[in-house]
Amino acid sequence: MxxxxxxxxxxxxxxxxxxxxxxxxxxxxxxxxxxxxxxxxxxxxxxxxxxxxxxxxxxxxxxxxxxxxxxxxxxxxxxxxxxxxxxxxxxxxxxxxxxxxxxxxxxxxxxxxxxxxxxxxxxxxxxxxxxxxxxxxxxxxxxxxxxxxxxxxxxxxxxxxxxxxxxxxxxxHRLLAVETGSNGNLGDLLYIEGTGSKTPVTKDFDIDNNYIKMRGREIFKHAIKNMVEVSNRALASAGKTVDQVTKIIPHQANMRIIEMLAKQFKKPMDEVFVNIDRYGNTSAGTIPVALNEAANSDFLEPGDLVLMTVFGGGLTWAAAVIEW
Ligand SMILES: CC(C)(COP(=O)(O)OP(=O)(O)OC[C@H]1O[C@@H](n2cnc3c(N)ncnc32)[C@H](O)[C@@H]1OP(=O)(O)O)[C@@H](O)C(=O)NCCC(=O)NCCS
CATH class of the missing domain: 3.40.47.10 (Thiolase/Chalcone synthase)
Incomplete structure (x- = not known):
């Protein structure tokens, strides 16, 4: 099984x-x-x-x-x-x-x-x-x-x-490995300040505390570094190498991040699933929405070795390897 x-x-x-x-x-x-x-x-x-x-x-x-x-x-x-x-x-x-x-x-x-x-x-x-x-x-x-x-x-x-x-x-479609990581020390690069116990909703609540705040350039660097690291870890625990990967389903946060990831893994862009043009960054939605669209189109074919990788606030990151 x-x-x-x-x-x-x-x-x-x-x-x-x-x-x-x-x-x-x-x-x-x-x-x-x-x-x-x-x-x-x-x-x-x-x-x-x-x-x-x-x-x-x-x-x-x-x-x-x-x-x-x-x-x-x-x-x-x-x-x-x-x-x-x-x-x-x-x-x-x-x-x-x-x-x-x-x-x-x-x-x-x-x-x-x-x-x-x-x-x-x-x-x-x-x-x-x-x-x-x-x-x-x-x-x-x-x-x-x-x-x-x-x-x-x-x-x-x-x-x-x-x-x-x-x-x-x-x-x-066999889930071969899933790996995760996080670094709470970098939480202030991407956050929503309010409505938790630190800045609860009071009658003086400042609506600005309800909004996403991000240091985009710094996030950019950490995104590439950590998605590469966790992908390599997931591939190692699946007993596979990056050369064997035939399709990548990456987090859809920025097309330049996706292209740099493809370059790092030496994969042509036609092996990389992209729907950021139609969705933008849907946070925890990017990977399952992309997986669903990839699965129900001709992007994924039986036998594909699929690498999914993601990155987000926390900071958190993760990767999964699937034999399709
Ligand atoms: C946010 C991001 C797109 C910004 O791109 P960038 O190339 O780093 O751009 P910068 O922030 O350096 O801004 C460049 C210029 O564009 C301007 N700018 C920013 N947003 C703009 C917008 N929506 N429209 C027009 N101009 C904009 C800036 O004010 C800046 O102007 P200046 O040079 O006159 O100061 C990019 O850093 C990014 O995608 N980072 C990762 C974000 C991410 O992945 N977040 C989610 C993680 S899950």
């Missing part, structure tokens, strides 16, 4: 905001955004839309493709920093809406790395109990934490959620 990806799904708000739309509300332009980031448009939730509105359909697609129903789920892990409410967890909200009555549900707060962190936990649970069916979700409604007056962050992010069901089977 191997731990395998049984099925994937994803969903995003219908509302699409282009770079040209952003030009009308802030001092930016399509040329700058495309050249510096590769982003052309992103999905942005409308007022009232929340995490579960997209996590539930993503999960339902993943379940249908797995040949399972919600009642078969033993565990739901949601990598998100933007659940519907602080309590209950996003995973518990999704559990109730799916009707996954026997599942244990919890959130994983690892910013962009949340989905692969979830895969890592699922992988280890399955090694202890191969009978489990585990739903791993990753994604955000990150737009609620964007300051539309801050062009250095607002143009970069978007909303979307992806999901995968994992279980132990004799055949399937």
């Amino acid at each position: 191997y731990n395998v990806i049984l099925g994937t799904g994803s969903a995003a708000p219908d509302n699409v905001v282009t770079n040209h739309d952003l030009e009308k509300i802030m001092d930016t332009n399509d040329e700058w955004i495309v050249q510096r980031t590769g982003i052309k448009s992103r999905h942005i939730a409308l007022p009232g839309e929340k995490f579960s509105d997209f996590a539930v359909p993503a999960a339902q697609q993943a379940l249908a493709r797995s040949g399972l129903v919600a009642a078969d789920l033993d565990m739901i892990l949601a990598g998100t920093m933007t659940p519907d409410q602080l309590m209950p967890s996003g995973a518990c909200t999704v559990q109730a809406l799916l009707g996954a009555d026997k599942a244990t549900a919890m959130d994983i707060c690892a910013a962009c790395s949340g989905f692969i962190y979830g895969l890592s936990i699922a992988d280890k649970y399955l090694k202890c109990d191969p009978s489990l069916n585990i739903l791993v979700i990753g994604g955000e409604i990150v737009s609620h934490h964007l300051d539309w007056d801050d062009r250095t962050t607002a143009v970069l992010f978007g909303d979307a959620v992806g999901a995968a069901v994992v279980g132990a089977r004799e055949t399937g």
